Amino acid sequence: MIDPRFYEALGPVTVRALSPSGEIGGDAEHKLTGAAPADRAGPNDLCYYEGKKAAVLDSAPGACIITPAQAHLAPKAAALIFSERPRSLFARLVPALLRPRSFASNAPAVHPSAKLEDGVRLGAGVVIGADAQIGAGAEIGPNSVIGPGVTIGRRTRIGARVSIAFALVGDDVSILAGAVIGEQGFGVAGDASGPVDVPHLGRVIIQDRVTIGANSTVDRAVFDDTIIGEGTKIDNLCHIAHNCIIGRGVLIAAFGGISGSTVIGDHATLGGRVGIGDHRTIGAGATLAGGAAVFQDVPPGEVWSGYPARPLRKWLREAAWLSRRAAGGREEGK
Known part of the structure; x- marks a missing residue:
């Protein structure tokens, strides 16, 4: 499951809207909200399948990107999106479903929703994103950046110019x-x-x-x-x-x-x-x-x-053999 502390869902998006120019099999109006690996994809997930061993998928994804020749390997998918390069198409379609959380423009250096326990020490120029949590006694060095949703435990020490997301x-x-x-x-x-x-x-x-x-x-x-x-x-x-x-x-x-x-x-x-x-x-x-x-x-x-x-031991034997061979060659060359 995609962790909502770090990623925003942009859907729901129908399969047809997600891949308007693609060849689609099954329910083109099926709605998708996330992405997952093929073996664990659920009814609202987009996945891709490039099975080298031609194994039938047990999962029931909302939509599976797959080659036409392997379409029979995803019998439980609500919809199929056909492509000769499923992984590449998956990479191009996912940004319409999910987006990494980022820093809000014009937000203060330490976001108001961030939670800092007692005794946290922040160096100059530290930036902390929304909903981050910093444990008691932690130290964050100068100019370090702690991304949205990040959790840092108690007494942890973060040096200068560190980026954590x-x-x-x-x-x-x-x-x-x-x-x-x-x-x-x-x-x-x-x-x-x-x-x-x-x-x-x-x-x-x-x-x-x-x-x-x-x-x-x-x-x-x-x-x-x-x-x-x-x-x-x-x-x-x-x-x-x-x-x-x-x-x-x-x-x-x-x-x-x-x-x-x-x-x-x-x-x-x-x-x-x-x-x-x-x-x-x-x-x-x-x-x-x-x-x-x-x-x-x-x-x-x-x-x-x-x-x-x-x-x-094998490496040492081989090194010794090479040394003897090299020494023998030098003797012959005299």
Whole structure:
């Protein structure tokens, strides 16, 4: 469900009005008010379907954007909108249904509807949006911006020039200067007219006692939540992409880059400049050595290294073999 603290519904809009020039099957006058992933879409939701495994949808969306060849895979949809590029069309239609909440023009720096508990300290130039909530003893550094609906827990410290939007932040969190939390992730769909940004309608959840380093970024999810678990420590200049789930007590050193929809188990450790491909799972207690480039799932408790990353012992054997080969070549060249 889209969180109304962060997004405004613009509907209802009929399927015909939403896609006036599109080819429509079913009830073109069916009214839509929201958007959802295909597997969870309800009777008032727009979704899209690009099923690679040709599985029949169990959900009953209000309207489903789908290719004509796969129309039979959405039998419960009230209406179908036909497109050869469903994701791209979805990206173009959603802004007519939903809009991220923004700062009201001419509003005071701290919106009157924002709720600040006792002992909150605000630096010079702080901006706080409508309906934001700041817990007791929290500190917001100079020129930081807290978006509409954002919740920040008790005793949390926000550094200077931090931007937080579409996020729920726990107690005793530290977010250092220049960090950006809750911006749209890098989701792009293409069609004949070029690339288009895919709307991100989710949130960021930062649990208690997390530290996020200076100039690091955490993207909000497409529909659900990007989650940073309790006690996780993220160094400076790291990037957590949309839909990631980072477990409890995870350590991520500087320049770490975590691609979208990656899951990192509790107490994993990532050295500096580690990069992880999208949709990967890093098991609990795993260690990724500095500079590792991870394109596979990593089992719990294992130590991986290298580019591409592989189990440490295997990497060491390969490095030793290459060293011997190189040494042999130099001997032959004498």
